[in-house]
Amino acid sequence: MLVRRIAMIPVLAAGVAVCCYLLMFSLPGDPARLAAGPNASEETVATVRAALGLDRPLWQQVGDYLWGLLHGDLGISTRSRQPVLGEITAVLGPTLTLALVVEVAAVLVGVTVGTLAALHGGRWVSPALLAGSALSLCLPLFAIGLILQLVFSLYLDLLPPSGGGGLFSTAIILPALTCVIPSAGFLVRFVRTAVEDHLADDFVRTALAKGLTRRSVVVGHVLRSALTPIIAVVSTDLARLLGGVALVEVVFARPGIGKYAFDALETRDLPALLGSLLVISLLVLLVNTLADAAYDLADRRSAG
Amino acid sequence: MTPMPSTNSPAGHLRRRGRAPALAGVAALALLAAGCSAIDSGEDAAAPAAATGDPVRGGTLRTFVSNDPGSLDPALISGYDQSLVAANVLEGLFRLSPDGTGIRPGLADRAEPAGNTWTVTLRDATFSDGSPVTAEDVKFSFDRLVDPDTASPRAALLDSVAGSAEARAGRADGLAGVRVVDARTLTIELSGPDAAFRAKLASPNLAVVSRRATEAAGRRFGREVVSAGPFTLSSWTTGSTITATASENYWNGRPYLDSVEWSVIGDESTRMVNFEAGTLDIAWLPPSHYARYANDPAWKPYVQRADSIHTEMFAVNMDRAPLGTSLPARQAICFGVDRDAAIAGLQGRATRAVSLLPPGLGAPADAAGGCTYDKDRARTLAERGGIAGRELVLMSRSWPSQVATMQLYQSNLKDAGITVKLEPVDDAVYAQRLARGEFDLAWDYRVPDYLDRDSFLAPLLSSSRIGSGNSARFDDPRVDGELAGALRATDGPARGTSYSTVDRTAADQLPYIPLLHNVYVDIHAKKVRGYRYSALDLPDYSTVWLAPGA
């Protein structure tokens, strides 16, 4: 099953490539004119157009691009005139790092809070949690980012307000926190429901009756059943983070593939835009495939 | 859930908004008066406000660019973010003064025109890799700019050099007019008089690069430029930071700073948070934070404002009726917009534009002229011009601060009985439609490519520049004649008269409706000394130093 799904990825990726081409070549505006500036004469624009390879017939441009793609060459950025692959590699690193940190933190927070709420939920806990998680989902990310920046950088002077730090840099904490809040808020609801449902299940009652402690039951049986919502949230979230949260990248001045692609669209840097769309889509396909496999595994385990 | 807000714009953060609207204070007026004379004299303007005590060496200045400049290859520099770094890393035969209003010698020890031939003697200078700057390198850099393989957007800067047409077309190997005499001397032969040539030589596009290093670096060159500027590129993290360290052998002495670090921060409020948190030493001061600092006596000395060499205007497509064919209709719009209200909305960070020429480039002395807001007069003119009750489409960029001001003008014009529909479009579409004349009325702005009135007025008004700067498609043989004459004239006052005539003609005919001149405003940390804001918004950090313990 997994093999078949993985075999499907190239087919879907080819579909993605076709869709992107269709979009790209219908973009209005002249990249050469944009690069040359308003004062450039028609000849200058023509020279720039030729240098960018935009004067060739469309089929030839597409053919050359595909040929390059087969050799792992994503073309040359029309903006910086550097190889797109190198630029994407450079901005993909920070995106992957951020995604990793966010997912680990979201799962830790979501599972802990969700389980505690299910186990010790008093009368006020439930509405408070509901309100909290609803709010975390509806506050625009930039608002969360702005508030965190003001509180932690400006008033408390604890963390750097921005920067492109790596895994062990303090600069990653605020952007990660910004993304963790909605993800964790979402996860809390499902973990809590899953845990509550399963505490009432027969097999859990049996286990409790057999004299197992509540804690071991929760950890052993109940959390396992919360696996599916965790996989669901993590996979959709990862897909989103890999697509680049351009907004978070902007507010925290972090390099990332989302902002890179957005800039490419603005400047009509077609090779860069095409390259980043392809890379993002490939990653999302990979994540989705792995998530499907994980569902199967989780279903089988909770069934068995 | 996230609406994807950008920052300063609906595509905002992601958009370069380098140029800030602002207002004319007394200091700014003084600066611009100095600036006018500095254009030809090459003298420095007033001393920096915050320079006290003796300069000290050391430290890193942390500043910003709004987007990764991508490449610092001199031939490819055309964007604002590129120019910001380039001004500190690259060195040409001439350079701009730190305040951006004058031209000073760079690598040229002597550069004198005799007839149409310039003889240039180079200083004893070295590139950042330690090798000497030779006449051979200068010729290489110039030839490279016009080489069609380089595809430089600014190749036209050398159009007045003999042999440029052949070189640009690829029919000649390099510029015939640029000849190496010896290691430190070269001659540049022009095909005709070019009064703006010295200003052109100060352009970052004509920076001198090391031939050996350029050829060795290949495509990586844009990221590893070897020039002879005050600072040397030392690291470049895509989309994040660019660092340049002091060049020990800089011809004008090693800069005080050890290094300059440009962080890529596109969002203006993020920049301000960084500034307040002390992680950024210089930030452009956005209108929303302006009052807080400008009214605080402790910060006031560190807020700098400078009249910019910048004009905002409406371009009228002169080929299209009704606006293009009716002067009263254009006047109706000129009188129908409330510039003073716009300036108030920008917290005074702009001045009224009377004509196209900005103050820093010798605007007319009688600032009383131009269109003063008068909605009754505008209404009468609109009826005469046949635009009352007709819907006009105003194309603009989608930069948010621009769109806000456009809505004010739209509302003003509505009061005068003129219906305007706004059409903000993205930069690529805007550039294309402006060049092709696919609009009736368009918001536009102009900054010079090089510090000369020629760079301001000729692209806007010369009929040979229709579609390549002359977006109004204005065609007047008398103006063409004055512009060509002014470029040939070697006599300063005669040039001035010609440009004034052209400027006045434009103000009478209104192919462009002048709106505002921006005033740039920024703020720097108290420890930053010797820093002055540039009228071209291209700060030079070579004389900046950091006060210890401040």
Place this chain on the structure above:
Amino acid sequence: MPTMPADAAVRAAPQAPERRWRRRHVVAAVLVVGWLLIGVLGPFLAPYDPDRTSLTADSVPPFPPGPEHLFGTDQLGRDLLSRLLHGLRTSLLVALAIRLLTMLLGVAVGLAAAEVPPFAGRVLIRVADVFLALPPLLVALTITAVLGPSLPTVTLAVVAIGWPEVARLTYAEARRLRATDYVEAARALGGTRLQVVGRHLLPALAPQLAVAFSVGLPGAIMYEAGLSFFGLGVQPPDASLGTLIAEGRSFVVPAPWMLVVPVAALAVVVVSLNIAGDLLVPPDPRRRLRLL
């Protein structure tokens, strides 16, 4: 099974006490219809012309909330309450159009995939998968760049990224229903394919499609707000929640109300529509809205 697939959820609902089930639906319907009514009628309650500016050389807005302007004004002196009421209408009506078109396209593709030969059906569903793999924000931005900024463009862009999920849902449900006795019976009685789809399959799907429609509403509002934030949706001087937020963003320090008012409005609308969705169908983590 720890999770409840969407179909199971709806099938399970009637097993709950009938009256309670009805009440949930009524509350949800009131929430959805209520907001739509506010959207339609809101502009009539606006105290000022939303485009009327008051900025002059002597009087410089933004003005804070007060008796004259309940929610204050923006930087051009336009009444924020009036702009909000007009903006809400734009946002809600666009969201409605987005959901209708998304459902139409998604259901059409889903049903087609279920009814054509299995191989062709799988191909159609793979096409949906391709769209699901594309980063939604970038695709929407690119589409609006292609078609030019306007409300119809934004609607199309959001439909383009939303339909695959509806198509997959419809496909799964239609295949399940096809296997049920009464659809087989209808087919055996000689109904043509279209007749079976029209008379039996669609009516059987209708309740779930209605649910899917409402569940997607808050997401559509967020998307419209997001794209308008980039200046790609409604064109100035008209407003929507997204453009109001975008305008308020840069004035957060001197005029916080310019940001707080539209963000609060957005949060209230989205939360209440989310609650309506949750009342109709228990939330399913696998069907989480794809965020921008």
